[in-house]
Amino acid sequence: DVKVTQSSRYLVKRTGEKVFLECVQDMDHENMFWYRQDPGLGLRLIYFSYDVKMKEKGDIPEGYSVSREKKERFSLILESASTNQTSMYLCASIFQGHSYEQYFGPGTRLTVT
């Protein structure tokens, strides 16, 4: 079974802090994604990566950066957290070239105070 894990289910940070959200998958997937989910807005793509050290901006990359140093790990970084980044963050992964389903992690609910 594919497993995608996220480092925290719940996180509370202060405005201005640097925040790291970690995602790890155990199926050797090339592609990994970070989404944020907000009520009434659905899932919006922040960044994705199709290989180690490769990244592409999604629809809402402002205020975020990412890091993919190892194939299994994809990190989302909030350089200076703001209250409008309070949200649910979901990580997903998939094999390159397979139009199968994306596998999702359990999500991290981040609150910035």
Next chain:
Amino acid sequence: AQKVTQAQTEISVVEKEDVTLDCVYETRDTTYYLFWYKQPPSGELVFLIRRNSFDEQNEISGRYSWNFQKSTSSFNFTITASQVVDSAVYFCALRPLQGGSEKLVFGKGTKLTVNP
């Protein structure tokens, strides 16, 4: 442009009722995939079905069925004899086959509440 519209924001039904969740999509691509995901209160998205644009056969899986109509760009999801455990947010998503990025375009979701 790729877009998925789930016009129903919230639906509330009583157990054992049938319920249909609507999904309308827009794409200029001739080949694409459509997906439905379920997000229970625990938060993790669970894959339900994938459909490619060449296969318009309807699909049934237990109490779940899907109606794909290319002519109306719709991919609707019906739950028959709903149960309380069906309460969740349901997302429809579109993935074009060209481009190779594997990106999904999600609808905004429909929150289904099944009351006992």
